[in-house]
Amino acid sequence: xxxxxxxxxxxxxxxxxxxxxxxxxxxxxxxxxxxxxxxxxxxxxxxxxxxxxxxxxxxxxxxxxxxxxxxxxxxxxxxxxxxxxxxxxxxxxxxxxxxxxxxxxxxxxxxxxxxxxxxxxxxxxxxxxxxxxxxxxxxxxxxxxxxxxxxxxxxxxxxxxxxxxxxxxxxxxxxxxxxxxxxxxxxxxxxxxxxxxxxxxxxxxxxxxxxxxxxxxxxxxxxxxxxxxxxxxxxxxxxxxxxxxxxxxxxxxxxxxxxxxxxxxxxxxxxxxxxxxxxxxxxxxxxxxxxxxxxxxxxxxxxxxxxxxxxxxxxxxxxxxxxxxxxxxxxxxxxxxxxxxxxxxxxxxxxxxxxxxxxxxxxxxxxxxxxxxxxxxxxxxxxxxxxxxxxxxxxxxxxxxxxxxxxxxxxxxxxxxxxxxxxxxxxxxxxxxxxxxxxxxxxxxxxxxxxxxxxxxxxxxxxxx
Amino acid sequence: xxxxxxxxxxxxxxxxxxxxxxxxxxxxxxxxxxxxxxxxxxxxxxxxxxxxxxxxxxxxxxxxxxxxxxxxxxxxxxxxxxxxxxxxxxxxxxxxxxxxxxxxxxxxxxxxxxxxxxxxxxxxxxxxxxxxxxxxxxxxxxxxxxxxxxxxxxxxxxxxxxxxxxxxxxxxxxxxxxxxxxxxxxxxxxxxxxxxxxxxxxxxxxxxxxxxxxxxxxxxxxxxxxxxxxxxxxxxxxxxxxxxxxxxxxxxxxxxxxxxxxxxxxxxxxxxxxxxxxxxxxxxxxxxxxxxxxxxxxxxxxxxxxxxxxxxxxxxxxxxxxxxxxxxxxxxxxxxxxxxxxxxxxxxxxxxxxxxxxxxxxxxxxxxxxxxxxxxxxxxxxxxxxx
Numbered sequence: 001x002x003x004x005x006x007x008x009x010x011x012x013x014x015x016x017x018x019x020x021x022x023x024x025x026x027x028x029x030x031x032x033x034x035x036x037x038x039x040x041x042x043x044x045x046x047x048x049x050x051x052x053x054x055x056x057x058x059x060x061x062x063x064x065x066x067x068x069x070x071x072x073x074x075x076x077x078x079x080x081x082x083x084x085x086x087x088x089x090x091x092x093x094x095x096x097x098x099x100x101x102x103x104x105x106x107x108x109x110x111x112x113x114x115x116x117x118x119x120x121x122x123x124x125x126x127x128x129x130x131x132x133x134x135x136x137x138x139x140x141x142x143x144x145x146x147x148x149x150x151x152x153x154x155x156x157x158x159x160x161x162x163x164x165x166x167x168x169x170x171x172x173x174x175x176x177x178x179x180x181x182x183x184x185x186x187x188x189x190x191x192x193x194x195x196x197x198x199x200x201x202x203x204x205x206x207x208x209x210x211x212x213x214x215x216x217x218x219x220x221x222x223x224x225x226x227x228x229x230x231x232x233x234x235x236x237x238x239x240x241x242x243x244x245x246x247x248x249x250x251x252x253x254x255x256x257x258x259x260x261x262x263x264x265x266x267x268x269x270x271x272x273x274x275x276x277x278x279x280x281x282x283x284x285x286x287x288x289x290x291x292x293x294x295x296x297x298x299x300x301x302x303x304x305x306x307x308x309x310x311x312x313x314x315x316x317x318x319x320x321x322x323x324x325x326x327x328x329x330x331x332x333x334x335x336x337x338x339x340x341x342x343x344x345x346x347x348x349x350x351x352x353x354x355x356x357x358x359x360x361x362x363x364x365x366x367x368x369x370x371x372x373x374x375x376x377x378x379x380x381x382x383x384x385x386x387x388x389x390x391x392x393x394x395x396x397x398x399x400x401x402x403x404x405x406x407x408x409x410x411x412x413x414x415x416x417x418x419x420x421x422x423x424x425x426x427x428x429x430x431x432x433x434x435x436x437x438x439x440x441x442x443x444x445x446x447x448x449x450x451x452x453x454x455x456x457x458x459x460x461x462x463x464x465x
Numbered sequence: 466x467x468x469x470x471x472x473x474x475x476x477x478x479x480x481x482x483x484x485x486x487x488x489x490x491x492x493x494x495x496x497x498x499x500x501x502x503x504x505x506x507x508x509x510x511x512x513x514x515x516x517x518x519x520x521x522x523x524x525x526x527x528x529x530x531x532x533x534x535x536x537x538x539x540x541x542x543x544x545x546x547x548x549x550x551x552x553x554x555x556x557x558x559x560x561x562x563x564x565x566x567x568x569x570x571x572x573x574x575x576x577x578x579x580x581x582x583x584x585x586x587x588x589x590x591x592x593x594x595x596x597x598x599x600x601x602x603x604x605x606x607x608x609x610x611x612x613x614x615x616x617x618x619x620x621x622x623x624x625x626x627x628x629x630x631x632x633x634x635x636x637x638x639x640x641x642x643x644x645x646x647x648x649x650x651x652x653x654x655x656x657x658x659x660x661x662x663x664x665x666x667x668x669x670x671x672x673x674x675x676x677x678x679x680x681x682x683x684x685x686x687x688x689x690x691x692x693x694x695x696x697x698x699x700x701x702x703x704x705x706x707x708x709x710x711x712x713x714x715x716x717x718x719x720x721x722x723x724x725x726x727x728x729x730x731x732x733x734x735x736x737x738x739x740x741x742x743x744x745x746x747x748x749x750x751x752x753x754x755x756x757x758x759x760x761x762x763x764x765x766x767x768x769x770x771x772x773x774x775x776x777x778x779x780x781x782x783x784x785x786x787x788x789x790x791x792x793x794x795x796x797x798x799x800x801x802x803x804x805x806x807x808x809x810x811x812x813x814x815x816x817x818x819x820x821x822x823x824x825x826x827x828x829x830x831x832x833x834x835x836x837x838x839x840x841x842x843x844x845x846x847x848x849x850x851x852x
Contacts, residue, residue: 339598351599367713368600374708375716395619395719397611399663401590402603408661409603413612413712413719423712425603436619447602457599 002115003157003292005122007266008054008303010046010147011253011310012037013428013461016323018141024320025136030228032251035144036317037130039326039405040427040445040459043068046147046259047126048082048444052389053304054124054149055086061151063093063123065111067103067258069176070129071096072446072454081456082126085444087353087386093123101129101174101224101257104148105282105290108262111152112161112290122153129257132182132327139174139185142227144254148262158301159269159278159292165207168286169199173226181331187226192233196226196283201238203287204279211291215239219276220268222246224260224283252311267307272298305464313464315430322406329405335450344453349384354442354458356420358385365419388418389442390463398431414440414460428461439465469735473568475689475696476850478507478682481812484799485646487676492524492582493538495678495805499578500539503680507692514682515572516545520559520579522552522803523592535578552839553753554704555579556679556807557846561702563683573685579809580678581802590674591803600710607663607671607754609841612712614665614756616719620771625665627774628755629656632669634783635752635791639798641825646675646800670755675800679808681815697815700832701738701849703731709843720771724845725764725838732834732847733766741766741834745788745849747817747827749810751838752795758782761836762790765847789827792817807837807846814850 015033022029037046047066055061064086066079073081079094093114097107104127111123128147133139152161173195176183200223208214215221221240225231225248235245246264256263261282268278272294282288317323349355349369356367360381366374373382391414402409410426412434426434427445440460447457480502482495490498496519504511519535528534532546549559556579563577586592591606618624633653639645651669659668682692689696705727711717729741738744750765752758759773767788768776776782782790793799793813796806814833816822835848 337598343598347599364715366715368710374714395612395616397608397615397663398661399603399605399608399611400660401605401607401662404603408664409608411603411608411612413616415715419715421713421715423600423604423710436615447599455598457602 001157001160002112002154003152003160004150004269005153005155005157006054006057006151007269008050008149009263009266009307009310010050010053011035011307012041012046012145013313013315014038014317014326015314016317016320020320021141027136030141034141034254035146036323037145037326038428039329040447041130042072042446043070043128043130043147044072044078044082045444045446046128046130046145047149048085050128050147050149051082051086051124051126054151056304057301058122058151058153061088061092061122061124062120063111063114064088065095065097065107065123065125067097067107067125067127068129069098069101069103069258070131071098081352084348084352100284101260102282102284102286102288103127104258104261105280105288108150108152108290109164109166109288115152115154121155122151124149124151127259127262129259130327131257133185134182135324137185139183142255144256146253146256146259146263148259148266150262150265156297157295158298159272159294162291162293163207163211164288164290165203165210166286166288167199167202167206169195171195171285192226192230196230197234197237199287200234200281200283203281203289204238207289207291217277218244218279220244220246220278222261222264222268222278222280224264224281225250225255249307249311269298270303270306274298309464315428325405330446330449333449335448337448337450337455339451351457354387355384356387358383367420367422387420388416391416391440393434393436393438393440394421395436396426396434398434410434412440412460425459426461427459439463470564470568470702471700471735472698473686474564474699475684475686476681476811476815477684477689477692477696478503478509479680479812479815480506481644481679481809482677483644484675484677484802484809486584488584490676492534492580495582495676496535496538496578496580499580499678499680500576503576503682507682509574509682509692513574514541514544514576515574516566517541517576517578518559518563519546519548520555520804520808521548521581522550522555523581523594525582525585552844553751553801553803554807554837554839554844554846555804556809557835557837557848558704560681560808560811560848561704561846564699564702567683567685573688575683576680577683577808578678578680579805579807581804582676583674583802584676605663607666609712610754610757611663611666613719613760613842614754617756617760618665620720623774625657627759627777628665628670629653630777631752631755631758632656632797634777635795635797638784638792638825639794642794642798645794645798646673647798666754672753672796673800675802677800677802677805677809679805679812681808681811695819697818697850697852699848700851701732701734701736703728703735703847705731706844707842709840711841711843721760721764722838722842722845724842725761725836728845728847729765732849736849738849742768742788744832745834746830746832747789747792747814748834748836749793749795749813750790750836752791752797753801753838755797757838758790758795765834765836784825784827792822792825792827807835810835810837811848811850818850818852
């Protein structure tokens with residue numbers, strides 16, 4: 001049996017109410033709020049966090065696919081960087097998928113085929129997008145940012161893969177050229193009917209026919225919307241009842257591009273029961289439809305951070321300008337850093353994979369990596385060790401002197417649960433809420449820009465325990 | 466310790482420029498001013514100088530990191546000159562190296578200059594060099610000390626009110642000192658209401674960035690009285706270097722500085738000091754931030770760990786107290802031109818020991834202490850001077 005073995009969603013902590021966006025332009029507001037990235041987040045960091053969480057539930061990983069229309073590197077493998085941050089073996093298959101918000105389900109389809117055609121156990125597919133729409137557009141209110149990871153494999157499958165159907169469609173719906181920073185949307189009644197409705201219904205019919213099922217035999221139709229209600233209209237058109245439709249969190253999250261199908265699939269799996277039939281749809285330049293059947297293993301599977309919990313754990317941007325600044329700051333910022341690929345290469349294991357040194361003589365775990373133990377000065381019995389990703393604040397400061405797009409910068413000294421002490425910036429926190437002893441988890445973030453490179457490094461963020 | 470420096474080196478001349486935003490002075494101008502004051506104070510012909518040490522952290526324009534910065538400023542050519550840099554303990558370490566050379570018998574008369582021109586660059590705070598682009602990202606001078614202050618507050622249940630008392634005291638002393646960058650009193654209320662720089666430090670908890678220079682003429686002790694009747698003698702020196710990245714050190718308790726403790730131990734042993742609280746009459750200590758002065762009281766052995774607050778609250782460290790600390794006004798009033806500070810502190814203690822400190826004179830001062838602290842508490846230098 002092959003199918004889904006784990007899933008995780010990572011919702012960035014920041015929000016902006018649609019009313020706040022609308023009031024910046026005196027336009028009509030949609031209800032609710034959308035998720036939005038912090039200034040140090042991008043699609044790669046959202047995906048990395050989702051993978052970090054998703055891989056907690058499986059014991060091995062033989063591939064990592066990254067799906068996004070907003071990958072930070074156009075030349076350089078984004079999936080490779082995510083894999084390194086998660087300290088995955090360099091022998092695994094990694095690949096970037098893009099070009100459409102359907103890239104998530106395309107990557108998922110490829111992963112399922114890879115598992116079926118080989119003896120690979122687990123492939124993780126991470127999808128994330130940080131799409132930008134022009135200021136004053138409806139899309140700016142509709143869109144949200146999120147990352148999600150689905151693991152497919154053959155051991156302890158929680159949702160068995162039954163089959164799929166796909167159609168491609170050379171159609172203009174939402175597009176972005178190589179020279180554009182923001183999407184161009186052709187949303188209209190025509191686009192809904194000729195694009196979304198036609199492609200999705202074609203894929204659904206093809207799949208249902210292929211597996212010999214009728215719409216009423218499906219327990220959950222997981223259909224990414226293109227606006228608040230579009231998916232409901234389409235589902236009715238395709239013969240599904242409202243109670244079969246996975247809810248979309250539009251009031252709190254928004255439409256999250258490549259990660260949307262995974263986010264909704266993860267939500268469906270959080271509530272699924274054995275034998276449920278889940279029908280997953282991906283839309284964009286055509287449509288994918290994939291059918292899964294939930295197994296008994298679902299009863300033992302519980303995510304650490306359910307979507308509802310993440311939705312309620314929010315920090316709201318204090319202004320529309322800060323929301324935009326968070327999205328745009330690094331696009332225009334270049335630091336004249338004294339760094340080249342030499343330092344990057346030599347220290348990749350330490351700075352990205354986050355390895356430290358374990359002294360076997362006195363037991364002290366330390367960072368950065370060292371040739372002489374900081375506690376006992378032993379040089380003989382030092383071993384490389386992968387550091388944990390969770391800890392507690394030993395001490396901190398909130399610094400307004402450090403240059404930052406959104407000051408102050410919270411700096412923390414963190415004692416890791418498994419040993420070792422790190423000095424990191426803290427992110428996704430309201431500065432006045434920091435306390436000594438506070439539990440934190442590590443999160444890869446965009447630290448800086450310069451010399452043609454996005455500089456990623458670890459920060460910490462508060463963790464609900 | 467095989468040999469002691471005690472009473473082998475004398476200070477026979479000192480000089481110190483006005484400290485402040487000296488926009489019309491170059492680094493070279495400051496060095497020349499400080500050196501000429503020291504020559505005059507010692508009554509010495511500059512031709513007699515046999516060797517020189519320059520302490521400067523960030524020499525900037527005109528000379529850079531080599532010893533030519535001093536050679537060209539003073540046109541002191543053809544002699545051994547060494548530039549010393551050791552974080553914020555640069556000035557005292559330059560002095561220490563000069564002492565070593567005299568004690569070794571290599572030279573009889575040498576010059577030490579500490580000089581820094583921080584205000585040639587339009588940046589806030591200290592420009593940091595040689596920091597790792599990832600591992601040190603986000604760290605600033607107030608930030609790295611604030612890490613320690615917050616942990617200390619946590620351990621000893623203290624808050625910003627104690628820090629304000631240090632600022633008030635040092636501003637008071639600075640108001641009596643015409644060479645200080647700031648010559649005005651502040652109130653506790655002003656200190657507590659100032660904008661936060663790096664919590665718990667507000668603006669008045671931080672020393673300013675400043676320009677300045679100070680110089681000293683050192684000679685072999687047995688020649689001192691040929692220059693003047695009131696030479697000051699070096700009684701002890703200690704220098705201790707700990708990790709430059711204490712924030713990664715899992716063995717560090719973060720409630721004080723091991724470097725200060727160890728440097729003080731070395732200096733006290735050399736000077737034969739058993740009870741610093743009783744024996745030392747006054748101290749110039751490194752108050753880069755108000756909390757640093759509190760931990761200095763403890764690390765230098767003036768009181769127990771965690772009891773620094775009482776040392777200031779009970780008035781022991783005020784000008785009228787039994788162990789006045791920073792009678793000059795400290796870094797708080799003088800600012801901290803990195804390489805200059807240590808030598809400027811030596812200037813103050815020499816002035817006090819000679820009884821020439823005017824309205825801020827500590828009566829009957831016989832034995833004084835100088836303390837520099839560099840990096841995130843990484844490098845400490847302690848100098849004991851006496852009559």
